[in-house]
Amino acid sequence: DAKTTQPPSMDCAEGRAANLPCNHSTISGNEYVYWYRQIHSQGPQYIIHGLKNNETNEMASLIITEDRKSSTLILPHATLRDTAVYYCIVRPYGSGNTGKLIFGQGTTLQVKP
Amino acid sequence: DADVTQTPRNRITKTGKRIMLECSQTKGHDRMYWYRQDPGLGLRLIYYSFDVKDINKGEISDGYSVSRQAQAKFSLSLESAIPNQTALYFCATSVRGTVQETQYFGPGTRLLVL
Numbered sequence: 001d002a003k004t005t006q007p008p009s010m011d012c013a014e015g016r017a018a019n020l021p022c023n024h025s026t027i028s029g030n031e032y033v034y035w036y037r038q039i040h041s042q043g044p045q046y047i048i049h050g051l052k053n054n055e056t057n058e059m060a061s062l063i064i065t066e067d068r069k070s071s072t073l074i075l076p077h078a079t080l081r082d083t084a085v086y087y088c089i090v091r092p093y094g095s096g097n098t099g100k101l102i103f104g105q106g107t108t109l110q111v112k113p
Numbered sequence: 114d115a116d117v118t119q120t121p122r123n124r125i126t127k128t129g130k131r132i133m134l135e136c137s138q139t140k141g142h143d144r145m146y147w148y149r150q151d152p153g154l155g156l157r158l159i160y161y162s163f164d165v166k167d168i169n170k171g172e173i174s175d176g177y178s179v180s181r182q183a184q185a186k187f188s189l190s191l192e193s194a195i196p197n198q199t200a201l202y203f204c205a206t207s208v209r210g211t212v213q214e215t216q217y218f219g220p221g222t223r224l225l226v227l
Contacts, residue, residue: 041201
């Protein structure tokens with residue numbers, strides 16, 4: 001699975017957009033980008049995933065660059081409850097998908113009042 | 114997620130003891146996983162199972178064994194616990210065949226080996 005690089009920590013003001021970057025320069029054509037988050041030692045929670053198009057759901061938006069070498073997770077109006085560690089993961093789909101998630105160290109997002 | 118439960122939630126044991134961590138799910142998923150998390154680090158995969166008869170080693174399987182007693186149950190055993198197995202352990206489940214194949218995690222078991 002491709003390696004991802006994320007900043008270790010970020011701050012965001014409550015109510016503002018939080019933009020979390022991820023570099024995955026060695027991503028392969030059959031690999032998706034997934035985002036999970038972990039709130040204070042709870043089990044990780046799925047947020048969103050994408051292949052090459054931008055994606056949006058009720059939790060967040062995912063912007064993937066045209067060359068697919070990087071992406072940004074956007075929380076449009078961050079709240080204190082969004083304080084968590086955010087993990088960017090790339091994983092193949094199809095015959096190469098074993099279902100496994102390879103977690104890096106993630107980005108600790110601190111949302112401040 | 115209440116659909117994935119882990120027991121016990123906390124456990125203190127002594128070096129050399131055998132312990133078992135249990136995971137049960139009511140989601141009807143075929144795939145189950147065991148991860149461990151050390152302080153300040155991401156999760157690392159210990160074992161995973163695609164169905165009752167298909168069990169695979171993950172990144173860090175040494176010192177651990179697993180049993181998939183039924184589709185809904187996946188147990189992790191430490192045959193002879195050692196202090197560096199002190200960690201937070203998570204079970205997860207997923208359904209094969211979907212693009213997103215979201216993994217659903219249990220609440221975790223905090224294990225301390227003295």
